[in-house]
Amino acid sequence: MMGRQGVVSMAGLLVLFALASTRTTMATDYTVGDSMGWTGPPNITEGFYNDWAAGKTFEGGDSLKFVWNGSHNVAIVSKEDYENCTKVSSYFIGGSAFTYTLPSNASGMYYFICTVDSHCEGGQKLAINVTSSEPSTTDDGSSAPLLAIGALSSAVLPAGVLLLHLLN
Numbered sequence: 001m002m003g004r005q006g007v008v009s010m011a012g013l014l015v016l017f018a019l020a021s022t023r024t025t026m027a028t029d030y031t032v033g034d035s036m037g038w039t040g041p042p043n044i045t046e047g048f049y050n051d052w053a054a055g056k057t058f059e060g061g062d063s064l065k066f067v068w069n070g071s072h073n074v075a076i077v078s079k080e081d082y083e084n085c086t087k088v089s090s091y092f093i094g095g096s097a098f099t100y101t102l103p104s105n106a107s108g109m110y111y112f113i114c115t116v117d118s119h120c121e122g123g124q125k126l127a128i129n130v131t132s133s134e135p136s137t138t139d140d141g142s143s144a145p146l147l148a149i150g151a152l153s154s155a156v157l158p159a160g161v162l163l164l165h166l167l168n
C-alpha cells in the first residue's frame with residue numbers, strides 16, 4: 001500500500017512539473033509615455049521616457065506602441081546612437097503610430113529615439129532593459145530536462161518502492 005502511494009505521488013510530481021514547464025507568459029502591450037504619447041519638447045523633459053519605463057518589466061514578445069501627433073518618427077538604434085542622438089537614416093515614419101514587438105528571445109537593452117530636429121536631445125528617447133523571459137517551450141532544448149527527470153525517476157522509483165517495503 002505504501003509503495004503504491006509513493007508511485008502515485010511521484011507521478012503527480014511529474015505532472016506538476018510538466019504543467020509548470022508549459023506555462024506561457026502573457027505578452028504585455030505598452031503605450032510609450034501612456035497618455036503623453038511619443039512627443040518631444042516642450043511637452044516632455046529629458047528623462048521623461050526613462051521615468052516612464054522605470055519600474056516596468058519588459059520581456060520578449062511585449063509590444064511598444066508609439067503614438068504621436070505632428071512631426072515625429074521612431075528609430076531603433078544602438079546605445080551609441082542613443083547617447084549621441086545620431087540622426088540615423090533608418091527610422092519608422094508615416095501615420096501617427098508605430099508598434100514594435102520585442103523579439104521573443106529579446107534580452108538586454110533596446111534603444112529608441114526620434115530623429116526629428118532636436119527632439120532626441122530634448123528627451124524624446126527611450127532605453128529599456130528587456131529581461132529574458134522564462135525558458136520558452138518552443139525552444140528545442142526545453143523538453144530535455146523533463147525527459148531527463150522522467151528517466152531519473154524510473155531508475156529511482158524501484159529503489160524507493162523497495163525502501164518502503166523494507167520499512168513495512
Ligand SMILES: [Cu+2]
Pocket residue numbers: 039040071072073114115116119120124
Ligand atoms: Cu520627435
